[in-house]
Amino acid sequence: AQSVSQHNHHVILSEAASLELGCNYSYGGTVNLFWYVQYPGQHLQLLLKYFSGDPLVKGIKGFEAEFIKSKFSFNLRKPSVQWSDTAEYFCAVNVGPYNTNAGKSTFGDGTTLTVKP
Amino acid sequence: IAGITQAPTSQILAAGRRMTLRCTQDMRHNAMYWYRQDLGLGLRLIHYSNTAGTTGKGEVPDGYSVSRANTDDFPLTLASAVPSQTSVYFCASSVSGEASADTQYFGPGTRLTVL
Structure with a gap:
């Protein structure tokens, strides 16, 4: 079975600092990768996803992530964080491309990001 | 469009x-999922359903049932x-x-x- 590992459980940054959150997965076949974000008091929502093509994907609010297949990684980045980026971030993997259980996601443990104003 | 609604918001039992x-979606998605979120453990899948009339077990199904x-x-x-x-329980859906x-x-x- 696939697994997802997020290396940082809690990250504290000052505004304008650069962000990189690590995500590694274990699965040797085709995968689709996601980053979800949960702002305080809100639903989880999609930040960005990779399913094919350019391994550098861009999401909402200036976030991007790069899929490096050789490293089984999908790290999330943002060049300059804002106080409003304070949230919990989850990396998730679906195995694919198309099978009975392809829609099921395996989530990492999450990383709590606190941005100090 | 409401998306997905859950009830109750909170409960002490x-x-x-x-x-x-309860979980209801108005997006006509085929697949639905139940997760539990626990500190330090992220989201873990309890049960899922790929389409109406079918269900399957996730990572932590014991003690739970779905329809x-x-x-x-x-x-x-x-x-x-x-x-x-x-725990905190999240319902989710996807197109397929x-x-x-x-x-x-x-x-x-x-x-x-x-308690």
């Missing part, structure tokens, strides 16, 4: 009691609640349970405390 968490009588509703039942089921590129859409969650 005595151990041994039966409880059903999928129609496309819109996916209730989660705790037959006899135990304190270890204290068979396409791995599909995004999941989440409900607002139900915070359940079992």
Whole structure:
């Protein structure tokens, strides 16, 4: 079975600092990768996803992530964080491309990001 | 468009009691999921349904049951609640349970405390 590992459980940054959150997965076949974000008091929502093509994907609010297949990684980045980026971030993997259980996601443990104003 | 609604928002329950968490979506998605979110453990899949009339077990199914009588509703039942089921429960849906590129859409969650 696939697994997802997020290396940082809690990250504290000052505004304008650069962000990189690590995500590694274990699965040797085709995968689709996601980053979800949960702002305080809100639903989880999609930040960005990779399913094919350019391994550098861009999401909402200036976030991007790069899929490096050789490293089984999908790290999330943002060049300059804002106080409003304070949230919990989850990396998730679906195995694919198309099978009975392809829609099921395996989530990492999450990383709590606190941005100090 | 509401997306996914869950009820109740929060609940305190005595151990041994039966409880059903409700989940309804209005997006006509085929697949639906129940997760529990626990500190340090992320989201873990409890049960899922790829389409109305079918269900499957996730990573942590013990003590929980689900049904999928129609496309819109996916209730989660705790037959006899135990304190270890204290958690935040999220319902989610996706267009298809068979396409791995599909995004999941989440409900607002139900915070359940079992005493």
